[in-house]
Amino acid sequence: MRLRRAQEVVIPIQDEIIAALGVSASFDARREAAERAAFLRDYLRSSGQRAYVLGISGGVDSLTAGLIAQSAVKDLRQIGYECEFVAVRLPYGEQMDERDAQLALSAIRPDRVAVINIKPATDALWSGMTGSDYESADPGLRSTVLGNIKARQRMVAQFALAGTLGGLVIGTDHAAEAVMGFFTKFGDGAADVLPLAGLNKRRVRAIASHLGAPAELISKVPTADLDDAMPLHPDEDAYGVTYDEIDDYLEGRGVAQAAVETIQRAYRATAHKRALPVASNVQLLAPQGSNGR
Numbered sequence: 001m002r003l004r005r006a007q008e009v010v011i012p013i014q015d016e017i018i019a020a021l022g023v024s025a026s027f028d029a030r031r032e033a034a035e036r037a038a039f040l041r042d043y044l045r046s047s048g049q050r051a052y053v054l055g056i057s058g059g060v061d062s063l064t065a066g067l068i069a070q071s072a073v074k075d076l077r078q079i080g081y082e083c084e085f086v087a088v089r090l091p092y093g094e095q096m097d098e099r100d101a102q103l104a105l106s107a108i109r110p111d112r113v114a115v116i117n118i119k120p121a122t123d124a125l126w127s128g129m130t131g132s133d134y135e136s137a138d139p140g141l142r143s144t145v146l147g148n149i150k151a152r153q154r155m156v157a158q159f160a161l162a163g164t165l166g167g168l169v170i171g172t173d174h175a176a177e178a179v180m181g182f183f184t185k186f187g188d189g190a191a192d193v194l195p196l197a198g199l200n201k202r203r204v205r206a207i208a209s210h211l212g213a214p215a216e217l218i219s220k221v222p223t224a225d226l227d228d229a230m231p232l233h234p235d236e237d238a239y240g241v242t243y244d245e246i247d248d249y250l251e252g253r254g255v256a257q258a259a260v261e262t263i264q265r266a267y268r269a270t271a272h273k274r275a276l277p278v279a280s281n282v283q284l285l286a287p288q289g290s291n292g293r
C-alpha cells in the first residue's frame with residue numbers, strides 16, 4: 001500500500017500496476033479490434049512509412065497482431081495509401097510447431113511472407129561465447145542467455161527488413177507479459193509499435209476470436225519456446241502462476257495471496273525492462289534519511 005500525498009488516499013499496489021500498464025476497466029472485443037487497427041492505420045500514415053513487419057511464431061499474440069495489421073494496411077490501400085504487411089517466419093532451425101505457424105499465416109493471409117532462419121547467426125554468436133571466460137557454468141542461466149540471443153536475433157532480422165522496406169516493426173508485448181517482465185530486453189521487447197498494449201491474455205484471445213482466428217491457435221498453450229532442451233515449454237511453468245491468475249489480477253479481481261506475491265515480485269524485479277535505459281543525469285533514489293552518499 002502507498003499513500004498518495006495530495007489526498008492521503010490509500011492506493012493498493014494492484015491498482016497502480018493496472019494503471020501503469022494501461023489495462024482498461026471494461027472490454028469489448030469488437031471495439032478494441034477496431035481501435036487497434038485504426039491505431040496502426042493512423043500511425044503508419046502519419047509516419048510516412050510503407051510497411052509493417054511482424055514475426056509470426058504460431059502463437060496467439062503474433063496471430064492477433066498480424067490479423068489487425070493486415071486489416072489496417074488493406075484499409076490504407078483502399079484510401080490510396082500504398083503500403084504492405086510483411087509476416088516473417090523466424091525459426092531457429094526446425095520449429096516443432098511449424099504447422100501452427102503455417103496455420104496462422106493462412107488465417108492472416110499477409111501481403112508477403114519472409115523466412116529467415118536465425119540458427120546460423122545465433123550459433124555463430126554462441127560459439128564465440130562458449131569456451132571463453134564468459135561461458136556460464138550454470139546450465140539454467142546458459143539456456144536463458146542463449147534464448148535471449150535467439151530473441152535478439154529475431155529483433156535484428158525484423159529491423160533489417162523494416163529498414164530495407166521503409167517499414168515499422170510491430171511488437172506483441174501486452175499487459176500479461178509486461179507485468180511479469182517476460183520478454184527479452186531489446187529482443188522481442190524492442191519494437192516500433194505495440195498494438196496489443198494494455199491487454200491481458202484472455203483479452204488478446206477474445207480479439208483473436210472476434211477476428212475469426214482458428215480455435216486451436218486461440219486456445220494454444222502460450223510458450224516463449226526459447227529453450228532447446230524443453231521445446232514448447234509453457235510460459236506458466238516458468239511464471240509459477242497461471243495466465244488466468246495474471247488476467248484476474250490485471251482486471252482488479254482477487255487472486256490467491258501466493259499468486260499476488262509472485263506477480264508483484266516479478267513486476268518489481270523487471271521494472272528496468274519496461275523503462276528507457278537508466279541515464280547518468282537521472283538522480284537515483286537514496287534511502288530515506290541518508291545524506292545521499
Ligand SMILES: Nc1ncnc2c1ncn2[C@@H]1O[C@H](COP(=O)(O)OP(=O)(O)OC[C@H]2O[C@@H]([n+]3cccc(C(=O)O)c3)[C@H](O)[C@@H]2O)[C@@H](O)[C@H]1O
Pocket residue numbers: 144147148151177181182183184185186187188223224225226235238272273278
Ligand atoms: N536493475 C537493472 N537495471 C538496469 N538493467 C538491468 C537491471 N538488472 C538487469 N539488467 C539488464 O537486463 C538484462 C536481463 O534482461 P533480459 O536480457 O531480458 O533477460 P532475462 O529477463 O533474464 O530473461 C528473459 C526472460 O524472458 C523470457 N522471454 C524472453 C523472450 C521471449 C519471451 C516470450 O514470452 O516470447 C519470453 C525468457 O524465457 C526469460 O525468462 C541483464 O543482463 C542486464 O543487462
Ligand SMILES: Nc1ncnc2c1ncn2[C@@H]1O[C@H](COP(=O)(O)OP(=O)(O)OP(=O)(O)O)[C@@H](O)[C@H]1O
Pocket residue numbers: 054055056057058059060061062063088089090091092095154172177188221222223224225
Ligand atoms: N519462431 C518465431 N518466428 C517468428 N517470430 C517469432 C518466433 N518466436 C517468437 N517470435 C516473435 O516474438 C514474439 C514474442 O513471442 P511470444 O511467445 O510472446 O508470442 P506468441 O508466440 O505470438 O504467442 P504466445 O505468447 O501465446 O506463445 C512473437 O509474438 C513473435 O512476433
Ligand SMILES: [Mg+2]
Pocket residue numbers: 057058059222223224225
Ligand atoms: Mg510463443
